[in-house]
Amino acid sequence: MSSQALLSVRDLRIAFGAVEAVRGLSFEVRPREVFAVVGESGAGKSLTARALLGMVPDGAAVGGDVRLRDSTDLAAERGRRITFVPQDALSALSPVHPVGDQLAAAIRSVRRLPRGQARARAVAALDRVGIPDAGRRARAYPHEYSGGMRQRAVIAMATVNEPDVVVADEPTTALDEERREQVLRVLAEQREAVGAALVLVTHDLEVVREHADRVLVMYAGRAAETGPVRQVLGRPRAPYTAGLLASLPQDGPRRRRLPALRGAPPAPDALGPGCAFAPRCPLASDRCLDHEPASRAVDGREVACHHADDMLGPLREFV
Template sequence: MPEPPLLAVRGLHVTPWDRGRAVPAVRGVSFEVNAREVLAVVGESGAGKSLTARAVLGIPPHGAHVTGSVRLRGRELVGGSYADVWGRRMAFIPQDALTVLSPVHTIGDQIAAAVRSVAKSSREEARARAVTALDRVGIADAARRARAYPHEFSGGMRQRAVIAMAMVNEPELVVADEPTTALDPEVEAQVLEVLTNAREVTGAALLLITHDLRVVAGHADRVLVMYAGRAVESGPVEPVFHTPRAPYTAGLLASLPPAEADAADRWLPSIDGAPPSPTELPHGCAFAPRCPLARQECEEAEPTLAAVAGQPGHLAACHRSVDLPVPATRLFARKATA
């Protein structure tokens, strides 16, 4: 019998309130994360990626209504308590380290506090574990740097410290929400390598929220593509990236600049238009107004996520999925970026 998933999300809806009306921001998203696996969730801003992550973590926006199911090792979390889950079984790496690091406590004391929040450790034991955690994420002279304050760390070092804090109790699942957005490319690569190494040591699975498809290609096992609050494609990274069956996924991939693009070449494919507001969703497929293959049925009914023939685990939500060319990126014309 196959091992059950570590995390199973089924029919997740997240509905915040804005100016007195309900906003369908996440609409029936389902996915799984297996033990030791990396699942990347991608999509444009407003796709619902971060709201999905916050609902999984049990920290949706104030007043938001969450329905559906989020199960960690079979235990239902929606509507339940996260008291013995946070830190011990599930941890969070935010986009901005300063949102979780206190400016008035040392880095080492904050990591030690995370240790003592889930285990009966003495202060000395907790501090020793904090130093070990910092050393694990590549902080040189960890014992000395543990006595430093957040403002004494660079942005990349702060992000490493937050990774150390998330991993120090060896959780089963780590949720990382755009963990390298504010970093330059060289530091981003270093932080991602640190995160990968820390995962290998602790055995944690990772739910990675990102907009960077290059990060997905280099670090994820599977990918979930979201648009307008729904999943439009999912599956192992290789088939999704090489033979996408949802035009939106093809558009995202087409928009990537070549790895060694000519600096004088200012022409890149792009997706026309912009994602719809959650309060003004079209009646049928939400991507139809931007899709080069849209026809009448796309405007009348929203497609469901269905299996792609011949590709195990690959799902796509598109009425025209069988009509996509190979490569599907040909669907999108080249546009001037200047």
């Protein structure tokens, strides 16, 4: 782990039997930064996010090293130093307990406080994330909240104990445009208030442009490109990153999710010996088909591509 890293991932591998869904992933998250993870469905983004919290599915074999400062026991740190904002807030909240009671329980799991003090903190936390009439709403059940309010309540739960890292897995997918912007604003405000870093898994490149400091672009369980947002999205060096950017509309309304590139990602059990993106890539050569590229430093970022030095920007050959 470098001296700048708060969270360090080294050679992360997640396998289900003989099939690897995440293949040798390495990256670092620095204190207070927003680190985005993007890629098409099936790239391994959500599995990676859950591995950071020690929450991989049953049956998954995990290899490599995931370290939060001096600790590798991520399950023990969950809820205290590293917390989670899920895609579906309703499934993350108990349907049979008031929201305020659940938030108070999260507080008491970390801090030795009387119930009354924990409840007062829970109400204050709901108020900070913009829940109207927080004292009354704390007594309500999750199904009595709107989708946006539930997501804000989950953000309150994720930040109330002042963690070092918040992991948010597609936190706005189920929301409309107005509520999406509200939730992103609340998430930014709360993580800044407690001084936490944010790992943001998203399909939305515009959210990455507006909110993230650095970005990891994943493809078929590996890192295609990792670096500062301005460099990676401004002048991509991985053809896959370029393809994502090229397929975005240039004018008109903003599209919220990444449109599909030509072709489809490979199944994890159907990977060949070379670059997983080669069958979809206009720059692919025989070397790409036969040899998987190693990650290397190029122009201020890490890129896994044999042709990274040939890249000049978005490739219109993709669309």
